Amino acid sequence: MEQENKERLLKAATGLFAEAGYDKVSIRQIADKAGANSAMISYYFGSKEKLYREVVMEQVRGLDHFLRPAIRKLAPEKILECYALTLQAIHAEHPAMAKFVSREIVQPSPSMKWFIREKLQAVYEILAEAIACGIAQGKFREDLEIRSTVILWAGMVNFYYLAYNIHSKLDEVSAGKIVDKDYIAQALRIFLAGIERR
Amino acid sequence: MEQENKERLLKAATGLFAEAGYDKVSIRQIADKAGANSAMISYYFGSKEKLYREVVMEQVRGLDHFLRPAIRKLAPEKILECYALTLQAIHAEHPAMAKFVSREIVQPSPSMKWFIREKLQAVYEILAEAIACGIAQGKFREDLEIRSTVILWAGMVNFYYLAYNIHSKLDEVSAGKIVDKDYIAQALRIFLAGIERR
DNA sequence: GTCTATATTGCGATAGAC
DNA sequence: GTCTATCGCAATATAGAC
Numbered sequence: 001m002e003q004e005n006k007e008r009l010l011k012a013a014t015g016l017f018a019e020a021g022y023d024k025v026s027i028r029q030i031a032d033k034a035g036a037n038s039a040m041i042s043y044y045f046g047s048k049e050k051l052y053r054e055v056v057m058e059q060v061r062g063l064d065h066f067l068r069p070a071i072r073k074l075a076p077e078k079i080l081e082c083y084a085l086t087l088q089a090i091h092a093e094h095p096a097m098a099k100f101v102s103r104e105i106v107q108p109s110p111s112m113k114w115f116i117r118e119k120l121q122a123v124y125e126i127l128a129e130a131i132a133c134g135i136a137q138g139k140f141r142e143d144l145e146i147r148s149t150v151i152l153w154a155g156m157v158n159f160y161y162l163a164y165n166i167h168s169k170l171d172e173v174s175a176g177k178i179v180d181k182d183y184i185a186q187a188l189r190i191f192l193a194g195i196e197r198r
Numbered sequence: 199m200e201q202e203n204k205e206r207l208l209k210a211a212t213g214l215f216a217e218a219g220y221d222k223v224s225i226r227q228i229a230d231k232a233g234a235n236s237a238m239i240s241y242y243f244g245s246k247e248k249l250y251r252e253v254v255m256e257q258v259r260g261l262d263h264f265l266r267p268a269i270r271k272l273a274p275e276k277i278l279e280c281y282a283l284t285l286q287a288i289h290a291e292h293p294a295m296a297k298f299v300s301r302e303i304v305q306p307s308p309s310m311k312w313f314i315r316e317k318l319q320a321v322y323e324i325l326a327e328a329i330a331c332g333i334a335q336g337k338f339r340e341d342l343e344i345r346s347t348v349i350l351w352a353g354m355v356n357f358y359y360l361a362y363n364i365h366s367k368l369d370e371v372s373a374g375k376i377v378d379k380d381y382i383a384q385a386l387r388i389f390l391a392g393i394e395r396r
Numbered sequence: 397g398t399c400t401a402t403a404t405t406g407c408g409a410t411a412g413a414c
Numbered sequence: 415g416t417c418t419a420t421c422g423c424a425a426t427a428t429a430g431a432c
Contacts, residue, residue: 005397021305023221026425037399042427106304106360107219117367124368148381151365152354152388159353162304162360167349169315170322183346190350194392203415225408235417240409247408 006044008034018096062090076134098161140195156187204242206232216294257298260288274332282382296359338393354385
């Protein structure tokens, strides 16, 4: 019961930060949403920035699933798929989370640069290795420039979550919305068909 | 000579906003960079927000090249290419510009929502029509879900600029950087190969 | 641990001299 | 048109009572 407040603050902060970003959210808003006092943020986390840091770290930890050593042993196309599925899983757990991760990719908070850079570098290296490996195995086209190819795949996957608020409102005429799973599946189909050797 | 200050403020604001975003930039910073007085911002633009609005509008106007009526008459794959080239041109003119456009796509400023939505809707419709048209002409696969396909292409193009600061520092070991033109060319090759009917 | 009250800072905006 | 000085506000952080 004692730690309940801390947990509620963390949860409230996650939702608000994800929705509106660091600057647009005040510690009072967070405290209100958590049903706690704003002074509790300093008490538990030290400062708003440290709270934010904790939130981001918790979210980005979702990427660790993709960073398991076992991943590197998969077939190249499976590695690409796994990256997309990991982000999808993060997003499924809480619709605001992947947006969070993506936002930190685009504009890392100053105090988190080291952390983000380290994570992204690791993710990048696995994807780059997968592409290189696929080329070496004759599965992917030889003329692929590896770095661009990695960014392309990251773009196809991340942009969907980044722009979620926008595209979910576009084209409202047509029936139904895009389903995450279908989007990812189609992305993978198109990308693999696009880089496959023929 | 009289209007020089206004112009310099606009220029300084563009650079700073593009780099750090609206919230992280103060009117005093803008004035300093422009070598002007912060009171000049109210004088010329009315408020910080109106200055921002002017900056965004000027940047987003770059998209108008893509919104020319003549575009719709091009072949589907040419339309896709034109979208990418338009963003590339925006970016080439000033390395911070496309990032700007992309950021407003991801998180439109409250006061600009109407404007952004309108522009994006128009861009989206042209791209969606191009995809639909390509399918009808038997050029693209029939199983493509149009909305997802549009977002995929937008993602491939936009994410490159969004994440520019990051990926330009990744993989520093390898020689040279990715050239915008080459990235776009490869993106188009992969995407078209990925959606083409076979 | 929790709350109130407040210290402190930095911001956007403006009044008014020149 | 441009500058200085300052107002008013909102935000973070903290001291101190309970």
